[in-house]
Amino acid sequence: MKLCVFALATILSICTVCAGDIKPATSDELIALVAKRNALTLVTPKPVKMPELIWTLCFRPPGPADKVHADHNPNGHYKVFVTDNGAAAMKNEKATFPVGAVIVKEKLMTKDAKDSVLFTGMLKREKNYNPDCGDWEFFLVSGDGKTVTERGMLKSCIVCHLDYSASDFVTKKYK
Numbered sequence: 001m002k003l004c005v006f007a008l009a010t011i012l013s014i015c016t017v018c019a020g021d022i023k024p025a026t027s028d029e030l031i032a033l034v035a036k037r038n039a040l041t042l043v044t045p046k047p048v049k050m051p052e053l054i055w056t057l058c059f060r061p062p063g064p065a066d067k068v069h070a071d072h073n074p075n076g077h078y079k080v081f082v083t084d085n086g087a088a089a090m091k092n093e094k095a096t097f098p099v100g101a102v103i104v105k106e107k108l109m110t111k112d113a114k115d116s117v118l119f120t121g122m123l124k125r126e127k128n129y130n131p132d133c134g135d136w137e138f139f140l141v142s143g144d145g146k147t148v149t150e151r152g153m154l155k156s157c158i159v160c161h162l163d164y165s166a167s168d169f170v171t172k173k174y175k
């Protein structure tokens with residue numbers, strides 16, 4: 001009986017530790033991850049050309065029409081990186097990403113640009129964080145990599161990524 005109680009107590013304490021373990025990344029951690037993106041799994045072997053409309057919209061919350069026009073860029077390219085724990089899910093269309101996986105999309109003005117324009121990212125949060133959109137948290141990091149300008153259940157991102165529900169709200173197609 002004593003052993004049972006001990007076993008139960010151990011199991012309970014392990015569960016508590018597990019539950020407490022799911023900490024969302026802090027903004028500093030997201031910035032550090034973006035800074036070290038070259039150590040992550042590169043999903044796009046070379047920069048991929050971005051359709052003009054996506055360049056404008058998969059960017060930041062929609063602004064006034066004139067600003068959207070200014071964002072117009074026919075030469076925009078992007079790279080996609082994923083943390084190692086999400087690499088397998090990225091390759092398998094139907095797979096769901098594990099909690100803690102982060103996907104970073106780096107936007108470049110041109111194919112060969114050295115400086116980034118902006119980073120958009122998705123962080124897989126704990127269950128029920130964002131049940132309508134795969135429990136993803138969306139975030140934006142400035143082009144200089146220094147500031148998380150926005151993060152959360154960003155509606156402007158969700159509206160589009162809902163289209164990719166069959167592949168865990170991630171497009172998984174880069175060409």
Ligand code: HEC
Nearest residue numbers: 057058059060103105120121122138139157160170171172
């Ligand atoms: C107009 C639709 C649209 C909107 C709005 C949008 N995205 Fe995307 N997003 C895409 C498409 C399409 C891709 C695939 C790559 C490409 O073609 O640029 C993509 C790719 C991504 C990726 C790489 C993972 C993946 O799904 O392939 C991330 C990360 C991302 N978007 C984050 C964001 C964030 C953060 C926002 C909000 C600021 C956002 N997106 C808003 C359409 C959109």
